[in-house]
Amino acid sequence: MTSDSPALRGRRALVTGAASGIGAAVATRLAEGGAEVHLLDRDEEGVAKVAAQVHGTPHVVDLTDEAAIEAIDLDVDILVNNAGIQHVAPIEDFDPELFRTIHALMLHAPFLLARRVLPGMYARGWGRIVHVSSVHGHRASAYKSAYVSAKHGLEGLSKVIALEAADKGVTSNTVCPGYVRTPLVEGQLADQARTHGIPEDEVLDTVLLARTPIRRLVEPEEVADAVAFLCGPAATSMTGSSLLLDGGWTAA
Numbered sequence: 001m002t003s004d005s006p007a008l009r010g011r012r013a014l015v016t017g018a019a020s021g022i023g024a025a026v027a028t029r030l031a032e033g034g035a036e037v038h039l040l041d042r043d044e045e046g047v048a049k050v051a052a053q054v055h056g057t058p059h060v061v062d063l064t065d066e067a068a069i070e071a072i073d074l075d076v077d078i079l080v081n082n083a084g085i086q087h088v089a090p091i092e093d094f095d096p097e098l099f100r101t102i103h104a105l106m107l108h109a110p111f112l113l114a115r116r117v118l119p120g121m122y123a124r125g126w127g128r129i130v131h132v133s134s135v136h137g138h139r140a141s142a143y144k145s146a147y148v149s150a151k152h153g154l155e156g157l158s159k160v161i162a163l164e165a166a167d168k169g170v171t172s173n174t175v176c177p178g179y180v181r182t183p184l185v186e187g188q189l190a191d192q193a194r195t196h197g198i199p200e201d202e203v204l205d206t207v208l209l210a211r212t213p214i215r216r217l218v219e220p221e222e223v224a225d226a227v228a229f230l231c232g233p234a235a236t237s238m239t240g241s242s243l244l245l246d247g248g249w250t251a252a
Contacts (some may be wrong), residue, residue, distance in 0.1 A: 007232045009034030013226060016113070017083030019046030021182030022132055026080050026221035028054050029228045031140040062116060063109040065099055074116040076214055078231055079122065081110040081154070082132040086184055102146035107153045118170065127170035128231040131158050132223065135178045135246040137213045139211075155242060158201050162240030171239035175226045178246040179208045181217040181248040214247035 014032045017023035018039035026049060031037045037056035041047035046058045051058035061068050061082050084106050114129060121127025137151035138145065147232055154174065159174035179185050185208070192203045209215045226243050229235055244250055 007033055008078070008228075011035045011231075012038065012072065013078035013080065013231075014038045014040060014076045014117070015080040015082060015112075016040045017132075017151065018050055019043040020050070020181060021184060022083045022177075022220045022223050023080075024050045025224035026082060026132070026227050027056060029175055029221070029224035030078065030080075030231065032058060033228055033232070034194070035231075040072070041083070053211075064104040065113060066108075069109060069112045070118070072116075074086055074113065075103070075120050077121065077126060078128045078130070079113055079117050080130045080132065080227055081113060083109065084132075084147075084150075084184065086144070086147050088195050090143055090195070091145050094145055099146040099154050102236055103150050103153075105129065106110070106147070106150035107157065109155060112156060114157070114172075118161070118165065119252070122165070122168045123168045126167040127168075127176040129158070129161060129165075129170065129172040130227050130230050131155075131172070131174045132227070133174035133176045133242065135176050135244065135249050137174060137176050137242065138244070138250055143192075158242075159240045166239060171230070171235070173230045173240070174242045174243050175223055176244045176246060177223050177226075178212055178217045178249050180223060181219055184218065209247075211251060211252055212249050216247070218245055218247070 015023050015027045015037040018027045027037050027039050030219035031054035039047050039056050040053045040059045040061050042062045047058040049076045079147050133154050134151045136148045139154040158172045158174045189203045192207050
């Protein structure tokens with residue numbers, strides 16, 4: 001799908017975590033593909049800025065608040081579950097409340113959003129749900145119990161949606177990048193350095209990219225292109241799949 005493709009013209013898309021990083025790149029890419037984009041984030045200033053750039057509609061929502069999710073207008077054709085946070089700590093030191101918050105944002109919210117959008121997609125006979133998962137939906141890393149378990153759960157949720165929606169014109173897939181050049185990854189450097197007992201400037205090579213044959217960060221635009229592909233006509237027969245952009249991590 002090229003930047004002037006009409007493939008998504010007339011489609012309404014909702015992208016969560018759209019104020020920066022992957023979410024902003026996805027919103028931009030879907031808008032280029034012709035979609036009317038709704039951008040959702042709790043960062044009011046950030047999401048408004050990106051929405052203005054893509055001529056989309058911003059929504060300020062805390063996805064850990066179930067009542068707030070119920071209040072959103074979710075009559076969309078495309079849902080991109082992208083919002084996420086990270087925390088690095090050994091299990092014995094991991095705050096249980098923060099563990100619950102990460103699961104609420106990264107697993108429970110995608111379930112609630114899918115539950116809301118699926119009836120409309122079924123009625124129209126067309127829909128695309130793309131979950132921005134992670135290589136951590138397939139592999140584990142120490143000190144990331146909440147994030148890894150949430151992403152593994154998201155992979156399972158996507159497959160269940162795919163099976164239930166298979167005869168209704170709706171697909172559900174995940175995109176699973178390795179470490180992406182985003183504020184989320186940059187924010188891990190100090191935590192990783194402290195947890196592993198190494199200088200912060202060594203974290204990228206010795207921790208984050210240690211298991212990646214292609215030793216570079218994934219760019220947000222690469223993830224956005226993968227999401228757009230899964231929403232386009234070439235991926236009509238793809239559902240219940242995981243599209244890995246992990247630099248060879250899972251092959252090693």
